[in-house]
Amino acid sequence: ACFRVKRYEVSNVTKDPIIDDGWAYFVAERPYKEFLATHNNQDEMSTCTGLSAIDHANTKFSKGYALTGVGAIVCSHEIIMRNGVGDLQKGERYCNMDYIYTSALKHRPDVNKLTCYDIVCQWTKHIHEHVAKLPSALQITLADLQELLWAIGKLHWHSHKAAGHSRYSLNYIPGAGRVDGEYIERDWWVTQPITSSTKLMGPRGHHSSLNDTWAYANWRKVVGLATHLAKQYKMARIEYREQLDDHSAFTNGFDSHLIKTWLEELDEWEKNPADEKDPYLAHRADPTEIEIQGSLLEEEEAAMMNCKTTFKHDISPVDFVTAGLDIEEQQYIFHNV
Structure with a gap:
C-alpha cells in the first residue's frame, strides 16, 4: 500500500462520477464500497513481534481525507494488474486487500501464483474465512487457495521474527527464482510526481489521472521487456556457472551421508513447512x-x-x-x- 496517494474530502461520486469506473486498474467503486460497509469495525492487530507498527494502522490520522492511500497488486514484471488497485479508507485493512487481491486474481485464473506481501504471515492466517465473506464473483475455491504460494519480500522479511518465517523467504521457496519480491515498492515512484495534484481532485479526476499514469508506466515496461529479459538472461547464465562451481566446492567438503540426511530433512520441510522442524533456523544460540x-x-x-x-x-x-x-x-x- 502507498499512503502518499491520498485524497481530501473534495466532492463525491454523485457530483463527480467516475467515468472509467472498473474499466482499468481501479476496482469498480460501488460493489467495493458496499463490501467495505460490512467491515466497518474490523480491527486486525499483528501477533508478529517484528510488526508492531502495523498494530496502529487502524488508528492513523485520517480526518479530512476521503481516502488515506491505495493498495495495489502487481505482477513479477512490476505491471499494475487490471482491477488490481483500490482506495484505502482507514489504513491497510485486510478487508481492502482481500477484495483488491481477488479482483486482480480473477482475470488470470490459469497462472501459477506466488504471492508476496509484507504481512503475508498475518494476512493468510484467516484467508479462508475472509474469502468466504467476499462477493460470490470474487471467491476463490479451496483447491485454488491450497495451490497458492506465499512469501514476504526480502526487504521486509528481516522485519519479522525469525521463528516460523523461513517458509515465507524467497531464498527457500522452490521455483521462486532470484527475485526480491519488492515489486510494488518500485511501482509507487511513478505516482509521486502527481500525488500533490490528485489529492485535491474529486473521485473522477483522481481515478482517471492515476489510471492514465499507470497505463503509461505499464506500456513503457512492455516495450522494454524484451531488452530487459535478454540482459537478465545473459547475467543469469554467468551467475549460474559461478554459483554451481561454488556449490560443488562447498558440498565436497561434507560427508555424503550427512548431505543425504540434510536433503531428506529439507524435502520433508518443503512438503509441510508448518509442522516440520525448520532446517534453516538455528535451534541453539551461537556463542558470542x-x-x-x-x-x-x-x-x-x-x-x-x-x-x-x-x-x-x-x-x-x-x-x-x-x-x-x-x-x-x-x-x-x-x-x-
Missing part, C-alpha cells in the same frame, strides 16, 4: 565473541597453572588474536567511511 574469549582465557589459565605452557612474550595468544580482530574491525570501518 565475549563468551568464546572467556572460554579461551579459562583454558589458557588452566594450562599455565598445570605448567603445560609458558609465554615468551608479554601478550598471550588469546589477547593477541583479540587485538588483531579489533584492528581488523577498525580498518574495515575506516575504509567504509
Whole structure:
C-alpha cells in the first residue's frame, strides 16, 4: 500500500462520477464500497513481534481525507494488474486487500501464483474465512487457495521474527527464482510526481489521472521487456556457472551421508513447512565473541597453572588474536567511511 496517494474530502461520486469506473486498474467503486460497509469495525492487530507498527494502522490520522492511500497488486514484471488497485479508507485493512487481491486474481485464473506481501504471515492466517465473506464473483475455491504460494519480500522479511518465517523467504521457496519480491515498492515512484495534484481532485479526476499514469508506466515496461529479459538472461547464465562451481566446492567438503540426511530433512520441510522442524533456523544460540574469549582465557589459565605452557612474550595468544580482530574491525570501518 502507498499512503502518499491520498485524497481530501473534495466532492463525491454523485457530483463527480467516475467515468472509467472498473474499466482499468481501479476496482469498480460501488460493489467495493458496499463490501467495505460490512467491515466497518474490523480491527486486525499483528501477533508478529517484528510488526508492531502495523498494530496502529487502524488508528492513523485520517480526518479530512476521503481516502488515506491505495493498495495495489502487481505482477513479477512490476505491471499494475487490471482491477488490481483500490482506495484505502482507514489504513491497510485486510478487508481492502482481500477484495483488491481477488479482483486482480480473477482475470488470470490459469497462472501459477506466488504471492508476496509484507504481512503475508498475518494476512493468510484467516484467508479462508475472509474469502468466504467476499462477493460470490470474487471467491476463490479451496483447491485454488491450497495451490497458492506465499512469501514476504526480502526487504521486509528481516522485519519479522525469525521463528516460523523461513517458509515465507524467497531464498527457500522452490521455483521462486532470484527475485526480491519488492515489486510494488518500485511501482509507487511513478505516482509521486502527481500525488500533490490528485489529492485535491474529486473521485473522477483522481481515478482517471492515476489510471492514465499507470497505463503509461505499464506500456513503457512492455516495450522494454524484451531488452530487459535478454540482459537478465545473459547475467543469469554467468551467475549460474559461478554459483554451481561454488556449490560443488562447498558440498565436497561434507560427508555424503550427512548431505543425504540434510536433503531428506529439507524435502520433508518443503512438503509441510508448518509442522516440520525448520532446517534453516538455528535451534541453539551461537556463542558470542565475549563468551568464546572467556572460554579461551579459562583454558589458557588452566594450562599455565598445570605448567603445560609458558609465554615468551608479554601478550598471550588469546589477547593477541583479540587485538588483531579489533584492528581488523577498525580498518574495515575506516575504509567504509
